[in-house]
Amino acid sequence: MSTIPKLLSIAGSDPSGGAGAQADIKTFAAFGCYGMAAITALTAQNTRGVIAAWPVAADIVAAQIVAVMTDIRPDAIKIGMIATPDIAAAVASALGASPRNVVLDPVLIPTQGVSLAAAGLERALLVNLLPLARLVTPNIFEAAALTETPQARGVDGMTAQARLLIEAGAKAVLVKGGHLAGAPVDVLVCDGETRLFHGRRIDTRHTHGTGCALSAAIAAELGKGAALVDAIATAKVWLEGALEAAEALRLGEGRGPPDHFFTYRS
DSSP states (O other): OOOSOEEEEEEEEOTTSSSHHHHHHHHHHHTTOEEEEEEEEEEEEETTEEEEEEEOOHHHHHHHHHHHHTTSOOSEEEEOOOOSHHHHHHHHHHHOSOOSSEEEOOOOOOSSBSOSOOTTHHHHIIIIIGGGOSEEOOBHHHHHHHHTSOOOOSHHHHHHHHHHHHHTTOSEEEEBOTTSSSSOEEEEEETTEEEEEEOOOOOOSOOTTHHHHHHHHHHHHHHTTOOHHHHHHHHHHHHHHHHHHGGGGOOOSSSOOOOTTHHHHO
């Protein structure tokens, strides 16, 4: 019986390695976990942005997940880019009623490039995947899209949107405020309580895939048995370190990725 924590990423493929399933697997490895991936979409992207995206057929996505779930049962699952409503329904069906430690990162709007979401995806995520997730991690743009409310401008708005997602069926919601001005703050709403996670603004252009990395790091910690608040806190500290170290990688001409393995180079 394997003792290494086993993590499954359900996400799109980023050929440049900075985001999506490739970034998730790097993050899992950085946290000492065994990473697996079911690919939901192929993309053409790099540090300059997303050029194009092609969803994988829903039945093929489901077959990948079933193949893993029936052989190497994951200790935690990170769900990223879903692309279409059909894929959302297929993922929910393949995972079953009670998957363990699901972190849903609702990838809807890339910082640069073409959309990664088909029409109707927001509703499909709410209906099919929100109830399965132990934690949902939208940024302020995604939280606004999922709740059909104006973009939050601060903690109060982020908290209100998190509560709306709880009412929609989420167990816990972490709204990420990294795109707001000033020192970054994330808002967690869980079990009727609100908790703020304050961070440091890292002066770097290497932010490609930071949302993927954070949610994957949280999933890794949950898979290792950490409590939710501790998993989030650990993941945020790690991500700050990865962002600080990213400049040394010298990758790409645009928004390069964080250094997922910075702890091994120090």
